[in-house]
Amino acid sequence: AFPTLLSPLDLGHTTLRNRVVMGSMHTKLEDRKRDLPKLAAFFAERAKGGTALIVTGGYAPTWRGWLLPFGSQMTTTGQARAHRVVTDAVHEHDGKILLQVLHAGRYAYHPFSKGASGRKSPITPFKPRAMSTREVDRTATSFARAAALAKRAGYDGVEIMGSEGYLINQFLAARTNTRTDAWGGSAAKRMRFPLEIMKRTRDLAGDDFIVQYRISLLDLVDDAQSWEETVELARGLQDRGVSILNTGIGWHEARVPTIVTSVPPAAFAWVTGKLRREVDVPVIASNRINRPEIAEEILAAGDADLVSMARPLLADAEFVNKAASGRDAEIITCIACNQACLDHTFSNKRATCMLNPRAAYETELVLLPTRTRKSIAVVGAGPAGLAAAVELAGRGHRVELFEAADRIGGQFKLAARIPGKEDFAHTLAYYQHMIETRGVTLHLGKRATADDLADFDHVIVATGVVPRVPPIPGIDHPSVVTYQQVVGDGVEVKGTVAVIGAGGIGFDVAEFLLHEPGESAEHWMRRWGVTDPDQQRGGLSTKVKAPPRREVHLLQRKASTLGKGLGKTTGWVHRATLQDSGVTMLGGVEYVRVDDEGLHITVPVNPKDPKSPREARVLAVGTVVVCAGQESVNDLVVPLTAQGVDVHVIGGADVAAELDAKRAIKQATELAAKL
Ligand code: FMN
Known part of the structure; x- marks a missing residue:
């Protein structure tokens, strides 16, 4: 059904099996050697799920380029060796994988940062020092060295991170490059840094290696690059042997949203299309491409050769296989909420997915088929109840789901009606479909009583919340x-x-x-x-x-x-x-x-x-x-417990402090893994 999306792409020395690229995401599993097996499992599931090309989260080419103190880096042969587990796991499932090389420059969150110039960024507390002329030269070589190490580690290539306002972007824009040496001054001199990186990387890594470059097509800040300069850079990269150009949108300090839910789907594909008309290498569209039909449309319209999906592949590792086998209704669609991915990254927690708490926890949260089929009642079809019912049925349990309203969704139904959150409707459509596919018996318009539930092996109370009414005089006024x-x-x-x-x-x-x-x-x-x-x-x-x-x-x-x-x-x-x-x-x-x-x-x-x-x-x-605020609804717990029923309380019925689908779905999935 998605002929272009599923068609292979010949890169000359190698072929990608389809047009789906998993965009770079730093999950925090990159930072410690001991976590590499978990990272391997995370990528392996995505490769197994059909993704053609995976890009890792960013790895610094020098310690100064760390995002955070002691962050991920690729600077020694020892580190390269440790990555074999990652590349082998992806290759086992016929996927390809690139290591992203990212130098944070002035976005580094540590006091040793260096940038193109000494200007502090508006989003970090640390003022960088300007690199000396020699340091710039050495840093350009460090990218090439990281690529050579990646090759030793078994990577199929690298992605050079040239966007989002990191070091390379800082060299490119007059806003952040006030140098007067050979690396600044004119647009041509500001461009020299990425062009040197590209040249040295290709020279060192050889021809049989993918060198992808993430180019900033819309900086969305003042004093940024002009389109003419962007095209000149793209052609310069092409002349120096770039394999693929990936799209970057917006510096992190931009005050324009670029990835949240209210950014319309595929909002930036047009600018990738604009680049595609200027170059001869394949280009990748990125940001808010979350459904196979959207991806297909971009490719069929000629705006890109490949599509990058980052968060959508956190939400569903099997995205491609489901799309390819007519099971696209089974895809968990990314709603770009950022609650468990980017918000976690920015609080220094492991990134995962609100709708798929197994993401980046593949080896820790495991849902195996059950050996003893139990009969389980789930009361309440909000996110907690839906996740519990669908996961339990997926393990082979007999599940009945009771919902007092005439439709599933609970509080999530309300979210789907908010302008800018239209994608939330996909979540409910997914659960509705999975209830049918996995044979959950759904009772709508049925407020279950303790008597209705007496005969189940387990009862899961996911009855959610009601709005709290504060005791303000006149709160019963008709207004x-x-x-x-x-x-x-x-x-x-x-x-x-x-x-x-x-x-x-x-x-x-x-x-x-x-x-x-x-x-x-x-x-x-x-x-x-x-x-x-x-x-x-x-x-x-x-x-x-x-x-x-x-x-x-x-x-x-x-x-x-x-x-x-x-x-x-x-x-x-x-x-x-x-x-x-x-x-x-x-x-x-x-x-x-x-x-x-x-x-x-x-x-x-x-x-x-x-x-x-x-x-x-x-x-x-x-x-x-x-x-x-809200108050928990959990009045079934006391009578059920009195009847000796095995009761589990999850979601808002458990904690109503804030409306929290992330906590609800995680709790439901963990419970489903155990019963
Ligand atoms: N982009 C990078 O180039 N390097 C990174 O290390 C990186 N880390 C990310 C970490 C998280 C948790 C997320 C959600 C995104 C990250 N990104 C990173 C940005 C993604 O590559 C991508 O541009 C963005 O998520 C929008 O695409 P999507 O709508 O397909 O998710």
Whole structure:
């Protein structure tokens, strides 16, 4: 069904079996030698699942280029030897694998960083020192040496990381390269560093070796490269023997989102297509390509020769095989939530996947077919219950799933209705399909009682949460509604709105009230000021803000910045979106009462000082939406335990402190592995 996606690609000295590349992801398993067997298992599953070409997470070519202190590096023959376990595991399944060589430059999170110049980046606390002329020369050679070591380790090639604002990008842009020696000054001199790296790498590694280069096609920062310069670089790399050009989008310090859920699928494929028309080597499209039909469309339209999928292959190791065998409905689609992948990376935790907690835990979280088939009831079809039911049935247990509502999904159903989170619907479609495929008996519209459950070997209580209603005078006023009523039940919202509670749900509700679902890529680009790099250096122009659809106040009791508790790599996007839509955000709020005049509150006179005197305000709103947390629903536990039933409580029914599908699915999967 996906003829182009599944067609091989001849690279001359070698052939890729299809067009799917697993994009580079640093999982943290790269950093310690003892974790390499786990890394091998992680990649082996993806190779076994049909991926043609895998790119490892970034490895520094010198210790100064570490991302973090004692981070991953490829600098010695000993390190190369240790990687045999990784390359052998991939080759065993007929996959190919490249080692990514990444020098962090001024993005390094340690005090020994060096960059093209001495300017600190806005996203790291450490000021780099400028490399000396000799150091630049030696660093260029270190990339080639890392490639030679990778070859010894059995890698099929390397990817030179030239994008996302790391060292090579820092050389390329006037923004970060203020050198006056042979490595800076003019565009041609700034380009010399990557061109030398390419030349030396090809010279040292030989012709029978893939050298892929990740080129920054949209820098999305000021004082960046022009399109002309980008094309000149691409052709220079081609002249020096590059095998494949991969797409990089946006420096890490860019204030334009490039990978989160609200970035429309395949939003940047057009710029890869633009490059493809300028060069003769294969090019790879990247970012937010998460379904086989989207990948096929990009390839068939001629925008790329290959597609990179990074997070989608965390979510599903068998992506390619499922697509190839007509089982694409079984694919776990990446929803770009970043909750368990990039957010983990930025908190120095191992990256995995919210929807697939086995990712990067292949040897630790194992779900084998059961030897003793049990009869198991799961109560509640939110993420916890769905994951438990589907995984248990996958192991061969007899599973019945009870859901009080007339559809599956629980709180996740609400998320799927938020503009920018349209992809969440794929998750529910996946579970619906797997319930059928794995023969789970689904009882919809059925609120199970303890008596209904008495005869099962195990009962899993995954009954979720209900919204918490805070004890504010006038909370029963007709203008007050819960987020469930607004987003779930379609209760109409009148006039200006106050949202009580600025956690993830408060932000979601504000977006729901302000934006339409299904934003086009063109509209998204205008809103974030992304343009054709032919028009503006780095593809960055000014944001076009639409007049807000309604006035929204987002309020919280905590005095901290609103949205602080949101995801590390996604929170800023939500904050910026609401700010651009004119939302007033107030922290340190005390709620006094709700009446016909609106919502009465007090706030500190100085918003930065919660202890400053308070002033009273009346927000003349037509609707107050309550997003003030949740309470667990677990009233089945006591009667079931009294009946002597083996009860397990998971998800929001267990802990309602925050709405947390990541925790719910992980807990469900771990339980399913044990029963
Ligand atoms: N890109 C790199 O070039 N080098 C890295 O080391 C790297 N580490 C990443 C780690 C994580 C956990 C994630 C989610 C992404 C990382 N990326 C890295 C970026 C991905 O290669 C890719 O560009 C991004 O995830 C968008 O593509 P996707 O939508 O297919 O996931």
